[in-house]
Amino acid sequence: MKPAPFDYRRPEQVDSAVEVLGTLGSGAKVLAGGQSLIPLVSMRLAHPSALVDINRLRELDYVRVDGDVVRIGALARHARVLADPAAGAAQPLLRQALRLVAHATIRNRGTTVGSIVHADPAGEMTAVLALLGGSLRVRSSRGERNVTAGELFLGPLESDVRDDELAVEAALPVLPPSSGTAFVEVSRRAGDYAVCGVAAFVRLKDDGAVAAARCAYLSVAPTPLVLELTDQAADPRAAGEAARAQVQPEADLHASADYRRALAGVLTERALTQALAAARASGAAAA
Amino acid sequence: MSTRWFGQPIPRVEDERLLRGAGAYLDDLGHDALAAAFVRSPHAHARITDVDVSAALDVEGLVAIYTYDDLPDRLAEPLPLLIPHPTLTHGRTPYALARDKVHHVGAPVAMVVAEDRYLAEDAAERIAVRYEPLPAVVGIAAARAAAHLVHEDVPGNLAARMTQSTGDVDAALAAAPHVLSLDLAIERSASTPLEGRGVLARWDAEARRMRIWSSTQTSTGVRAAVAAKLDLPLVDVDVITPDVGGGFGVKIMHPWPEEVLVPWAARLLARPVKFVEDRREHFVASAHERGQLHSVRVGFDDDGRLLGLDVRFWHDHGAFIPYGLIVPIITSTQLLGPYKPGAYRVTFDSLYTNTVIVTPYRGAGRPQGVFVMERVMDAIARELGLDRTTVRERNFIEPHEMPYDHGLVFQDGRPLIYDSGDFPASLAKLKQLVGWDDFEQARETARAEGRRIGIGLACYVEGTGVGPYEGGHVVIETSGKVKVATGLTSQGQGHQTVFAQIVADELGVPLDDVEVVTGDTRRFGYAVGTFASRAAVMSGSAIALAARAAKEKALRVAGDALEANPDDLEIVDGVVRVVGAPGAEISLGTVAVLSNPLRYAFDTAAQAATQFASGDPAKPPVPEDDEPGLEGRDYFSPMQSTFANGMHAVVVETDPDTAEVKILRYCVVHDCGTLINPRIVEGQIHGGVAQGVAGALYERMAYDDAGQLQNASFMDFLMPYASEVPSSVEIDHLETPSPMNPLGIKGAGEAGVIPGAAAIASAIEDAEGIVLTSMPISPSELWELRRSKETG
Numbered sequence A: 001m002k003p004a005p006f007d008y009r010r011p012e013q014v015d016s017a018v019e020v021l022g023t024l025g026s027g028a029k030v031l032a033g034g035q036s037l038i039p040l041v042s043m044r045l046a047h048p049s050a051l052v053d054i055n056r057l058r059e060l061d062y063v064r065v066d067g068d069v070v071r072i073g074a075l076a077r078h079a080r081v082l083a084d085p086a087a088g089a090a091q092p093l094l095r096q097a098l099r100l101v102a103h104a105t106i107r108n109r110g111t112t113v114g115s116i117v118h119a120d121p122a123g124e125m126t127a128v129l130a131l132l133g134g135s136l137r138v139r140s141s142r143g144e145r146n147v148t149a150g151e152l153f154l155g156p157l158e159s160d161v162r163d164d165e166l167a168v169e170a171a172l173p174v175l176p177p178s179s180g181t182a183f184v185e186v187s188r189r190a191g192d193y194a195v196c197g198v199a200a201f202v203r204l205k206d207d208g209a210v211a212a213a214r215c216a217y218l219s220v221a222p223t224p225l226v227l228e229l230t231d232q233a234a235d236p237r238a239a240g241e242a243a244r245a246q247v248q249p250e251a252d253l254h255a256s257a258d259y260r261r262a263l264a265g266v267l268t269e270r271a272l273t274q275a276l277a278a279a280r281a282s283g284a285a286a287a
Numbered sequence B: 001m002s003t004r005w006f007g008q009p010i011p012r013v014e015d016e017r018l019l020r021g022a023g024a025y026l027d028d029l030g031h032d033a034l035a036a037a038f039v040r041s042p043h044a045h046a047r048i049t050d051v052d053v054s055a056a057l058d059v060e061g062l063v064a065i066y067t068y069d070d071l072p073d074r075l076a077e078p079l080p081l082l083i084p085h086p087t088l089t090h091g092r093t094p095y096a097l098a099r100d101k102v103h104h105v106g107a108p109v110a111m112v113v114a115e116d117r118y119l120a121e122d123a124a125e126r127i128a129v130r131y132e133p134l135p136a137v138v139g140i141a142a143a144r145a146a147a148h149l150v151h152e153d154v155p156g157n158l159a160a161r162m163t164q165s166t167g168d169v170d171a172a173l174a175a176a177p178h179v180l181s182l183d184l185a186i187e188r189s190a191s192t193p194l195e196g197r198g199v200l201a202r203w204d205a206e207a208r209r210m211r212i213w214s215s216t217q218t219s220t221g222v223r224a225a226v227a228a229k230l231d232l233p234l235v236d237v238d239v240i241t242p243d244v245g246g247g248f249g250v251k252i253m254h255p256w257p258e259e260v261l262v263p264w265a266a267r268l269l270a271r272p273v274k275f276v277e278d279r280r281e282h283f284v285a286s287a288h289e290r291g292q293l294h295s296v297r298v299g300f301d302d303d304g305r306l307l308g309l310d311v312r313f314w315h316d317h318g319a320f321i322p323y324g325l326i327v328p329i330i331t332s333t334q335l336l337g338p339y340k341p342g343a344y345r346v347t348f349d350s351l352y353t354n355t356v357i358v359t360p361y362r363g364a365g366r367p368q369g370v371f372v373m374e375r376v377m378d379a380i381a382r383e384l385g386l387d388r389t390t391v392r393e394r395n396f397i398e399p400h401e402m403p404y405d406h407g408l409v410f411q412d413g414r415p416l417i418y419d420s421g422d423f424p425a426s427l428a429k430l431k432q433l434v435g436w437d438d439f440e441q442a443r444e445t446a447r448a449e450g451r452r453i454g455i456g457l458a459c460y461v462e463g464t465g466v467g468p469y470e471g472g473h474v475v476i477e478t479s480g481k482v483k484v485a486t487g488l489t490s491q492g493q494g495h496q497t498v499f500a501q502i503v504a505d506e507l508g509v510p511l512d513d514v515e516v517v518t519g520d521t522r523r524f525g526y527a528v529g530t531f532a533s534r535a536a537v538m539s540g541s542a543i544a545l546a547a548r549a550a551k552e553k554a555l556r557v558a559g560d561a562l563e564a565n566p567d568d569l570e571i572v573d574g575v576v577r578v579v580g581a582p583g584a585e586i587s588l589g590t591v592a593v594l595s596n597p598l599r600y601a602f603d604t605a606a607q608a609a610t611q612f613a614s615g616d617p618a619k620p621p622v623p624e625d626d627e628p629g630l631e632g633r634d635y636f637s638p639m640q641s642t643f644a645n646g647m648h649a650v651v652v653e654t655d656p657d658t659a660e661v662k663i664l665r666y667c668v669v670h671d672c673g674t675l676i677n678p679r680i681v682e683g684q685i686h687g688g689v690a691q692g693v694a695g696a697l698y699e700r701m702a703y704d705d706a707g708q709l710q711n712a713s714f715m716d717f718l719m720p721y722a723s724e725v726p727s728s729v730e731i732d733h734l735e736t737p738s739p740m741n742p743l744g745i746k747g748a749g750e751a752g753v754i755p756g757a758a759a760i761a762s763a764i765e766d767a768e769g770i771v772l773t774s775m776p777i778s779p780s781e782l783w784e785l786r787r788s789k790e791t792g
Ligand SMILES: Cc1cc2nc3c(=O)[nH]c(=O)nc-3n(C[C@H](O)[C@H](O)[C@H](O)COP(=O)(O)OP(=O)(O)OC[C@H]3O[C@@H](n4cnc5c(N)ncnc54)[C@H](O)[C@@H]3O)c2cc1C
Pocket: A029, A030, A031, A032, A033, A034, A035, A036, A037, A038, A054, A074, A100, A101, A102, A103, A106, A109, A110, A111, A112, A113, A114, A115, A116, A117, A118, A122, A123, A124, A125, A161, A165, A166, A167, A168, A191, A192, A193, A194
């Protein structure tokens, strides 16, 4: 389990990283926390010609709340984002999701942006980006562009970040007033990728009725699935039924397709119940 | 015997070194060594038609590539069948490198030696092996159907069929008022130590001597095998076990292909060579265990007493059977647990499949047997509407029936006779500990909160301390320090602590003055190995006897020096003194000096032993029946195993929606005879319970029909984390001393794992009202069982 030979670059600035990526051509890979990439390379399941290590790009090591957006730089580790008080207060779903990402040691290295680029349909942060309608800013020698969550996820482990591009920042909207979120999942072992997981977002009208509700799903589709459940959310059980009817999961070693579908229903109910309660609490606090 | 250290829960002397990171495991050694990597079969069953190494030859740093055709003489013969048995009529073992055919994914086809492991893997990747795939036999059903054969010359894929019986089972079942039939299954798991296998060899070309370090559970076994394969005199081969990061059984298997190939290459290349197994290799190229199917018929009376038990089972031993029939023999005998079966008959088939070999994994066939017997007990209770503990109590062997002869032959070829144990007392303790009789109340409370809880239990008996023997050597040095050696190996059990406790007591020396070495053939050449919960019983006893011999001599020499009768002497804190005569004393170090008549003094103290200073001119300096030095060496070889026992109870909660299973309480009552160190015994139980939980709820080897292991990584093979095992294991001990050895001890190494699957199955069944017939069980499977129950 040793990687095949590869070229290794460790730029000190974002500009030079982008330049190096541009000159290396396809076959080069960005190395962030390495928690997903290194196992693939070590098992020779990936044969990158070069690794561009971005761990020296200190300028990307930030988490900040900027008006109504939470901005997460590409070098911000999961652990740092999880512990950031301002980000956690501005968008509670971040913490609710990140505490379910892997284990402390992996969160100390793995980056939140890296996990979004990695586009694992079982990854919590992909679901968060999809649920909240966040976006990713990417740069290359050709320029900079913003990729919305809707455009980003192309398939399992496939995102619209090209070989010569560096993702520099993920942006998530802060939680609007009278809103609540929740993240629940079932995994075989604590910290494992979930067998099924549900992130929920609920916004209430002034009269307490549901203005908007949707859920994002882990491990039931090739890309993060988002279901619009505004009409059902007042009755989480009914919403669970609706979700159960709409997901089309597959079986794997750990779960049958039907079990996953049932989990999608149960977890939708649980997540919406929690998100509703949070939304009501936030509405009450504001009033 | 003084009991100052024996029985004390002292911390392990090993821990400081290991916790500071000062341990030295195999891969910490041999930084100057070449690295070996292996080309392994990607097919479960295939003919090799060509091996083309040409593309690998220009890899910089490549030193050598070997295939079967390169192997000389005895290295070209199949690896040994370690434990032959008369019923093992079709025993097949692999070649060190595949010859013509591969029989499982992961089988070694070529060995690459290069300057480092990266380069060795680069070269290995470029070796092109052409295979002609053959149909794979995967799973017990396919092996039995035998539409295809793993070995052309083994009809029915059957290596062995073995039957044992007592009494007339057919008559007993025909006459029984109640008869039940059960079909039960346990899936494959594996030892999965965190450190895989590894071996380092240095050939000293001038001295023509081989020195090998192996991460093994038997250094003497490896030594004998390498000497034989490489045609070396035994005295010219040293095998040393460095720190070993876990074994759990898989490392008692030997010699692994790598264990003979690496020394061979080291000699050929006249350079040190090292192989360190990686995780992926460990999954497909070491060994698994557990996979069995059982079909049981049981007859019992209206009170739930067993009248007859007829067990037929099928054991999947993988592609080869180098370790013989030990696992299924243990299953077939230890299945009986603490019970009297009435008439008993057991027949097993040991079957070839195109999968990794099966060799003992902690518990070694017992978890399967206990699962079967305990399912039978629960089924009887259900059938008769009796409490599950009542059925067990009615079938127990009573203390007054000890020693109890089952009339069967155990895994060591000796009669299955339980030496001691008090099963009713153990169960009473367990019921008390877990609050068995009050559980219905707890269940009602939980139910009112919308929660589902259940309780289960399982009992087992474990034959421990199997022979043939172990030895111990104790030297008291002139410094007064005591050096102890035994040949069996350590993989984290705490041997250095418990053996030092024994010696400190026997000799009357401070614990810190005792140093223990295990698994180094330079220090002790005769040994068997560490398995079958035998180290404390076998080496512990041998070391105690050796220490007694050393003490006897110390008292004799001291008696001469102090002009006292040895019977009037005692040793306290490393000083020999005359009882009741303060001041009349001599340190053990000085006794050691005097025990070795010298011509040349090496320091001032040693002058006391030189020829003008001591000795009786009327006698030779070393009398005829004596030896110089203060040493004791002895061996322990019991007539038979000693039988430990235990009972576990577990409380689980099952989620009504997600079918997740949570362990709320895990209680253990354990009887391993006299405890040398309760803390270490409890540590063994904790680790065992973790592996029991693993086998019940998490771990399985998922082969597809083509023989590909689908979960050959820790991402998908669900070894539980600390978060999945109970955070506290409640333990109560019973100490029924064994009459089989001088210390009254029984083995404890495997105990914790044995009843895990059985107890947890019992508890889930109790929570759910669903009958469980196979383990492990995942939430998805439990959910599917609920659904099929609902839909009828
Ligand atoms: C045992 C274990 C358990 C885990 N469990 C979970 C879990 O439960 N949930 C979960 O979500 N994740 C889990 N992970 C994955 C973890 O979150 C990873 O850290 C994360 O997915 C990738 O982040 P990274 O910084 O390590 O990226 P890397 O491994 O360095 O890179 C991953 C991929 O993204 C690309 N990439 C990374 N950063 C950039 C960038 N800035 N621009 C362009 N491309 C980039 C890389 O080229 C590579 O293809 C687990 C990992 C392990 C080892």
